[in-house]
Amino acid sequence: MTATLESVRSRSFAFILGSPHGGGNTEALARYAAEGLPSDAGAGWLSLSELPLPARPAGPLPQGPEKVLLDATLDSTDLVLASPLHWYSVSAATKLYLDYWARWSGLPDVAFRERMRGKNLWAVTAYARGDDTDTEPLTGMLRRTADYLGMHWRGALLARAHREGDLEADPAALARAATFFAPPHHP
Incomplete structure (x- = not known):
């Protein structure tokens, strides 16, 4: 039997x-x-607080934390942006990371837009107050980003959790988390 790609x-x-x-x-x-x-899936974890991006790139070519994040972004099939809800959107560090996507799109020999096409984009967000409708600006921005780059928007895993331990007290949130990446996933 011949295995398909x-x-x-x-x-x-x-x-x-x-x-x-x-x-x-x-x-x-x-x-x-x-x-x-x-x-059969691999997973890498990158913290933007441990890999801080400068407000302006340090040089003409990615280096340091920028290079690590660029490589991880391009080498993955699935990007999961795990950002708490801040003022109805992603955190400042996550927004800066997304701003770097525009820089990477303009770098010669990176082919950023072409290499992003077909990847999966997911979001994971905990929010302290309100309800899921408060996350609509966040999910809308990420869905549109995926559409713009020809990526597949796979949806957002949302949970209301204000204090440490709130998730453990929410079996419905944990049940959603347990199956969030299970195929087939249709947002």
Whole structure:
């Protein structure tokens, strides 16, 4: 029997953590969801607080944290932006990371837009107050970003969690997390 490319191809998830501090509810929610990744999928975790991007690029070519983030972005099949809800959108660090996508699109020999086409974009967000409708600006921005780059928008995993431990007290949020990456996923 000959294996097709699709049957031997594994997926690679890059979890981009956008919280200003580690270990918060958004990261916990993302880690719960990652437990349900397909068995042949790889996962890498990158914290924007540990890989800070300067407001302006340091030079003409990516280096340091910028190079690490560019490589992870391009090498993954699935990008998971795990950002708490800040003023109805992603965190400042996550927004800056997305701003760098425009820079990378203009770099010669990177072929950023072409290499982003066909990738999957996911979001994981915990929010402290309100309800899921408060996340619409965040999810709308990411969906439009995916559309613009020819990526597949796979949806957002949302949970209301204000204090540490709130997720563990919400079995419905944990159940959604457990199956979030399970195929087939249709937003």
